[in-house]
Amino acid sequence: MDTCSPKQVNTMKDLTTRQQEILTFIEHYEWRNGYWPSIREIQERFNFKSTNAVMGHLRALERKEVIERIPGQARTFRINRPDAPEMNEIPEDATEVVDIPVMGDIAAGYPDRVEAAGEIGRLQVDIASAGYSSRRRSFALQVRGDSMVDAEIYEGDMVVIEPRDPHDGDIVAALIDGETTLKRYMKKGNEPPYLKAENKFYPELYPINELTVQGVAKAVVRSL
Amino acid sequence: MDTCSPKQVNTMKDLTTRQQEILTFIEHYEWRNGYWPSIREIQERFNFKSTNAVMGHLRALERKEVIERIPGQARTFRINRPDAPEMNEIPEDATEVVDIPVMGDIAAGYPDRVEAAGEIGRLQVDIASAGYSSRRRSFALQVRGDSMVDAEIYEGDMVVIEPRDPHDGDIVAALIDGETTLKRYMKKGNEPPYLKAENKFYPELYPINELTVQGVAKAVVRSL
DNA sequence: TGTTTAGGTGAACAAGTGTCCATTGTCAAG
DNA sequence: CTTGACAATGGACACTTGTTCACCTAAACA
Numbered sequence: 001m002d003t004c005s006p007k008q009v010n011t012m013k014d015l016t017t018r019q020q021e022i023l024t025f026i027e028h029y030e031w032r033n034g035y036w037p038s039i040r041e042i043q044e045r046f047n048f049k050s051t052n053a054v055m056g057h058l059r060a061l062e063r064k065e066v067i068e069r070i071p072g073q074a075r076t077f078r079i080n081r082p083d084a085p086e087m088n089e090i091p092e093d094a095t096e097v098v099d100i101p102v103m104g105d106i107a108a109g110y111p112d113r114v115e116a117a118g119e120i121g122r123l124q125v126d127i128a129s130a131g132y133s134s135r136r137r138s139f140a141l142q143v144r145g146d147s148m149v150d151a152e153i154y155e156g157d158m159v160v161i162e163p164r165d166p167h168d169g170d171i172v173a174a175l176i177d178g179e180t181t182l183k184r185y186m187k188k189g190n191e192p193p194y195l196k197a198e199n200k201f202y203p204e205l206y207p208i209n210e211l212t213v214q215g216v217a218k219a220v221v222r223s224l
Numbered sequence: 225m226d227t228c229s230p231k232q233v234n235t236m237k238d239l240t241t242r243q244q245e246i247l248t249f250i251e252h253y254e255w256r257n258g259y260w261p262s263i264r265e266i267q268e269r270f271n272f273k274s275t276n277a278v279m280g281h282l283r284a285l286e287r288k289e290v291i292e293r294i295p296g297q298a299r300t301f302r303i304n305r306p307d308a309p310e311m312n313e314i315p316e317d318a319t320e321v322v323d324i325p326v327m328g329d330i331a332a333g334y335p336d337r338v339e340a341a342g343e344i345g346r347l348q349v350d351i352a353s354a355g356y357s358s359r360r361r362s363f364a365l366q367v368r369g370d371s372m373v374d375a376e377i378y379e380g381d382m383v384v385i386e387p388r389d390p391h392d393g394d395i396v397a398a399l400i401d402g403e404t405t406l407k408r409y410m411k412k413g414n415e416p417p418y419l420k421a422e423n424k425f426y427p428e429l430y431p432i433n434e435l436t437v438q439g440v441a442k443a444v445v446r447s448l
Numbered sequence: 449t450g451t452t453t454a455g456g457t458g459a460a461c462a463a464g465t466g467t468c469c470a471t472t473g474t475c476a477a478g
Numbered sequence: 479c480t481t482g483a484c485a486a487t488g489g490a491c492a493c494t495t496g497t498t499c500a501c502c503t504a505a506a507c508a
Contacts, residue, residue, distance in 0.1 A: 033300075033302075034301070034302045034303075035260055035294075035299060035300045035301060036259055036299070038297070038298070070259075073262070073299075074262070074298035074299055075259060075260070075297075075298055075299045075300070076257075076259045076299070077258070077259060078257075078258045078259070079258075151448075152376060152378070152446070154376070159448075170448075171448050217448050218447065218448055219445055219447050219448060220444075220445070220446045220448060221443055221444070221445050222376070222443060222444045222446075223442065224375075224394075224395050224441050224442060224443060224444060
């Protein structure tokens, strides 16, 4: 890579719209598929008539040090992540939730949603779900409220939710009146299940209709 | 893939030594490089004279559903992870630590260490460090002890350590007498730094020699 | 005006890459 | 003994893949 002139320094890391789109596609392709895209796959995605359009963009992304590639080798990308937002620096425009509602469209149409939202949502999920076998279905939610403090789950924590059916005693993300809430799932024998807060100032919740469980909480991640 | 006969079912998932070696190499290659190896790279690594040896093993790994590959496409692997050990089911032979010592050789020669140790160590690190820019250098340690309970860091929690210099107030993994401990780093003006527990029953630690900080704790991960 | 950046088309080439065929040897089980 | 699994060598082929060259347009700036 050339020595950067002052002018180049000024533009470094300022991606054009197209460059950002292509970067986002690369990242999400890897996220969805577990391997990197080829040049022609990128070409196809953006309806370019020539691979050279892709090359141009990739060269620019490399020049801006956003990505690295191994010359001459297929599907060999590396993303140079900027210093990941500190976990206690949730970006301002991140989706805010009320006592853990579903993160908008994520559960319903995640790949599309992420593509629209850019890096932020995906990055969060990666942190917490990378090690799970169903990693493309698990999701992270941010805790709002203090109903689970007795379980050492505090406001601002991220909770990893794995979509599956709960057992008695599991901490679950459940839908109540269209809102998701984080509670402990209680199921005794043949009685209908209910939700119990881990804070004595909160009532137990008995669903009028059938309880809809989004998933089971598997881990809490807290930034320091 | 063929329908499995009963005999094949019986051998499913039982990898031979060589198959396991190759699987481990693939996993670690991706971990180190961020992209998958090519057949010839695998060939070279194991000093095979023919790519066909690699193919044989890969076919076996596919047959055993340990990996998936996209036919005809370069460097397109997927690892079918077994249900990841629940974070509260740390495998029995995992390295146990005493109030967070360095996990053996990890800090000093991690890639080699992992190769020797197999999947267990690497998996742990992946869970916690996936989102960090220096992900190949960050590491996770398991908390042993209760010296940091006032900071809501409990025994059994995993702490993500990012190697970097600390600021006053950071929670750090530091070397004291050859043991790593997790404490809050206190540095006032020009006075030498010391370590403070977040539990009143533990003393403050003043290093006799220079304080060696392994890194700064970035996050706590607790299984539910 | 000229230059640079950004963003492409078109085309071709070389190398990387996966795949397959033929073959051999060892070992274990039936 | 035969068969199957495992593990390789040797070799060649077809396709994928990255890369380069030539060229074009548009916009911004000095």
